[in-house]
């Protein structure tokens with residue numbers, strides 16, 4: 001059984017936002033600042049002028065963490081949010097009643113309301129678009145000019161992501177909450 | 188329509204005693220300034236409700252001020268406000284007619300009537316908040332998310348509704364044996380449903396300010412406080428402050444219980460704040476300090492909701508029941524702020540702590556202002572509650588029989 005995750009070499013990110021555009025294009029995410037599956041966080045520079053650390057200004061691309069212990073799945077009253085193949089957390093639009101409980105429960109603000117179906121939506125690792133067509137990369141990975149993103153199977157020791165994670169130090173976001181995120185930030 | 192309604196009422200009369208079965212009676216009331224004011228306000232509220240609900244049906248959640256970062260707003264707060272009132276009245280009623288504390292028995296029937304009315308008003312509000320309410324009924328049943336507190340809430344509140352309807356039915360028929368039995372079921376399920384509603388917030392690991400045991404317990408406690416306030420309001424209005432001796436005794440006893448409950452509530456609030464701030468855990472402490480300095484908390488929740496009624500009771504030894512009616516009015520405003528703040532405060536702290544564009548300021552506390560439509564529906568729901576209460580009061584015998 002595959003267990004999909006993504007490793008992010010986030011220090012290489014140049015905040016070009018090509019991934020945000022590619023995601024919207026590939027997955028039909030509507031326009032509008034509120035409607036995004038993925039985003040790039042901008043970390044402020046540290047230090048007081050003139051002692052400013054240029055290296056401290058980094059960008060942190062992010063999206064749904066595809067938690068292995070996902071609070072959004074736990075709180076969904078109709079099982080609309082569920083674990084699908086590959087451990088990907090998915091929303092079944094037919095079952096979603098738009099109670100917004102998952103939006104409350106997600107510690108990463110990864111969810112938004114999709115206007116055409118009026119249901120909650122989030123990153124699916126392109127599993128219903130590109131992966132379904134047999135491709136092996138996500139749209140954000142394929143488009144990234146600085147190769148920040150590596151998507152793949154964490155259970156396959158030979159996959160590129162497993163190799164990367166085995167020899168690069170990494171951290172996850174809000175680890176203390178016990179959500180077991182599958183987005184890994186490489187140091 | 189009137190003819191049909193009358194026919195239905197005539198049928199109902201075969202099972203429960205009724206004061207009136209003539210619909211025209213509903214429009215007749217004593218034309219005192221207060222009555223006219225209440226009738227007029229209620230009418231305006233109902234019109235506002237129609238406007239708000241129509242806009243919701245046309246524009247969906249766009250008619251509301253909710254956002255991605257603040258998905259729950261005034262509607263959820265109002266829903267909680269009503270169902271808390273319902274549970275509180277149910278508990279207060281049960282003390283009298285289930286546990287047979289004689290001095291509190293006189294309001295048993297009226298309190299259950301209030302519980303029913305507020306529960307239905309709460310359901311109206313939540314119907315206008317959930318994006319797909321009919322889908323909810325289907326998938327809550329055939330695809331239950333057993334780990335979800337909202338699922339539990341749906342099930343428990345539905346059961347609660349059924350039990351209190353039956354309990355009310357037997358109370359109206361003066362069948363105390365069965366009323367008591369269903370009263371126990373209603374009470375147990377009501378308390379379960381309500382503490383479970385607290386858990387909807389308490390279960391949120393992502394929101395340290397809400398996460399934990401506090402809300403499930405606090406919901407029951409503050410429900411009882413709400414129940415007492417509403418009893419003062421219902422009887423204050425019914426007797427226009429000229430209480431008969433029997434009722435005076437009942438209300439003094441209610442005030443004394445309320446005094447104790449308020450003291451405990453204050454104690455709860457103090458420890459909630461101290462534990463949240465102590466240690467300075469970033470998201471929890473900063474949020475708690477922000478709450479502590481906000482006017483809705485200080486003036487609404489603490490002053491109106493707890494301190495003023497508490498002082499009235501304390502200084503008069505519970506005997507100032509006329510003043511308590513006014514304090515209860517302020518108390519209900521305070522209770523509203525408790526619900527509103529609980530929803531809003533849970534969402535205050537931003538989940539994404541980095542800015543998303545270069546020139547944006549770093550994320551700060553999430554802001555939310557209810558839209559006009561939300562305010563219309565919220566006031567409208569109060570109008571619905573008053574109307575339903577008035578109809579019940581007019582056609583049913585809500586005083587407990589002398590035996």
Ligand code: SF4
Pocket residue numbers: 063064065066067070071072073089105106107108109110111122179
């Ligand atoms: S990041 Fe949020 S939406 Fe994604 S799986 Fe975790 S809790 Fe769910």
Ligand code: SF4
Pocket residue numbers: 075076077078079080081091095096097098099100101102103120
């Ligand atoms: S909004 Fe939809 S996906 Fe989210 S918890 Fe409610 S039913 Fe589940």
